[in-house]
Amino acid sequence: MREFYNCSNMLSTTYELGVTAMAYPGASNHLSCYAQAHHHTARVSNPSIIKLSMIWTKQSAEGKEMIPVSQFISALRSTGLLTSDPRLSDCMRQLCQSMPDSAGTAFASNIDQLYYSTQRREGGHVADYIPQLAKFSPDLWGVSLCTVDGQRHSAGDTNVPFCLQSCVKPLGYAIAVHEIGTEHVHRYVGKEPSGLKFNQLFQSEKETGDRNFAIGYYLKEKKLCSIEVTCESGSVMAATLANGGICPITGEQVLSAEAVRNTLSLMHSCGMYDFSGQFAFHVGLPAKSGVSGAVLLVVPNVMGIMCWSPPLDRVGNSVRGIHFCQELVSLFNFHNYDNMRHFVRKLDPRRQSLDDRNKSVVKLMFAAYSGDVSALRRFALSAVDMEKKDYDSRTALHVASAEGHVEAVIFLTETCKVNPHIKDRWGNTPLDDAxxxxxxxxxxVLTEYQRMYPCSSESQSETEDQRKLDTLKVVV
Structure with a gap:
């Protein structure tokens, strides 16, 4: 899932913006957007009004103003406009059509397909023994996921609030272990599922279980099981467990690594009521369900998922939630015991194939050969190494120099600041080819650039990280 997780992938497609606002109060009412999908760009058309360059645009080597799509959307929202505004519908549609598919969008598309296929699944009954739960429609169905680096995707009724119910138990356990330690907690709490009904235990202790009644009333007072969440907020909770206790949104360490490890172990063995053994066998991931219809699923070191659909099966698990988890693992090799190298029938969105890496070199070289500066810019914004070499140890700068594409050479040198001293297998530098x-x-151009570029390997290594950071800032 490397590309899906790579936040720089959000910058992979840029647009020369056409968002303008009149320089007087109420500017948001007169904001106009001219999106033109030409080489994935939209052009600033009116120099007499305030441009979006005030939001953080830079002049590229060709003198055109460029900003990432994410900056474009943020700028729209800062003016008080929504992307759903009907006046912007044409612009938004052209942006979506112009943006190329990536591993991230492919993964999200697969999640959406799983969502819609599961939505058609019927069966189960809404829990009617809790008045608040009985009010929910059986047609409600939502799925949200949050990766360990904070990327989000949602489908369906993900903003409808519902009670955590038993899904709060892993969080309560993790907090207890985090606060007072594993040894102290397990003086009172076991580690294995009993697989037995509670009826006999309840009947034998009903007359003398004052302490249990006290604990029950205490939990009722604190409204622990009545904590209200949505699928979106629940996915962040799950992602925190997937991320070793670090919240992917705030970056704050909220749980210790020991607490998370123990919590996931218990979720894996006894998180799904009497279905826990079957779930561990078929899905192989830590999860916790609740009678509200929620399923909190954790893919360790990858992401957290919250599914919610009120209809329950006979053991109290969400019918759609269970089916979604099973289908997810049948499509992707997220099962704990899936072979990561030889199980070719399943997709692994975390893995970048060798073919993809080879194709990126070919595409980079072809962009340099054809002098396509727009394509080169997309590569730079996608955090591609602009000094990649082909089988002859030639870089994009070698190819652009040999073909005489001055604009491409200027972009690679002034904006990307690539090394002009790299030699191919024949010992030629880009200047030699030119x-x-x-x-x-x-x-x-190269003669002037070589005079300013540091020659010593020591100084190059010291400034490499800073050079890459400066490159991204300049391109953006």
Whole structure:
């Protein structure tokens, strides 16, 4: 899921913006947007009004103003406009059509397909022994996921609040272990599922179970099982467990690593009532269900998922939630015991294939060969190494220099700040290629650039990280 997790992937497609606002009060009412899907760009068309460059645009090597799509959307919202505004419908549609598919969008598309296929599944009954739960429609169905680096995706009724019910138990246990330690907690709490009904135990202790009644009333007072969440907020809770106790949204360490490890172990063995053994066998992931219809699913070190659908099966688990988890593991190799290398029938969104890496080199070289600066910019914004070499140890700068594409050379040198001293397998630098093929314009650009570029390997290694950071800022 490397590409899906790579936040820089959000910057993979940029647009020359056409968002303008009149420079007087009420500007948001007169905001106009001219989106033009030409080489994935939309152009700023009116220099007499305030441009979005005030939000953080930079001049690129060609003198055109560019910003990431995410900055574009943020700028719209800062003016008080929503992306759902009908006046922006054409603009939003063209943006979506122009943005290329990535591993991230493919993964989200697969999740959506699982959501809709599960939505058609019927059966189960809404819990009617709790008045608040009995009010929910059996047609409600939502899925939200949050990755360990904070990326989000939702489908369905994900903003409808519901009670955590038993899904709060892993969180309560984790907090207890975090606060007072595992040894102290397990003086009172076991580690194995009993698999037995509570009836006999309840009947034998009903007359003398004053302490249990006291604990029950205490929990009722604190409204522990009545904590209200949505699928979206629940997915962040699950992602915190997937991320070793660090909240992916705030970056705060809220649970210790020991507490998370113990919690996930118990969720795996006894988190799904009497279905726990079957769930561990078929799904193989830590999860906890509640009679509200929620299923809190954790994919360790990857993401957290919250599913919610009120209809329950005979053991008290969400019918749609269980089916979604099973289908998820049948499509992706998230099962704890799936073979990561040889199970070719399942998808692994965490893995970038060798073919993808090879294709990126070919695409980069072809962009340099054709002088496509827009494509080069997309590669730079996607955090692609602009100094990648082909089988002849030639870089994009070698190819652009040999072909005489001055604008591409200027972009690679001034914006990406690539190393002009790299030699191919014949010992030629980009400047040597430009001289060999008589590219006088490129020769002058590279000669000037080489004078300013540090030559020593020591100084290059010291400034490498800063150079990459500066490159991203300049391109954005």
């Amino acid at each position: 001289r060999q093929f008589g590219r006088d314009g490129v020769v002058s």
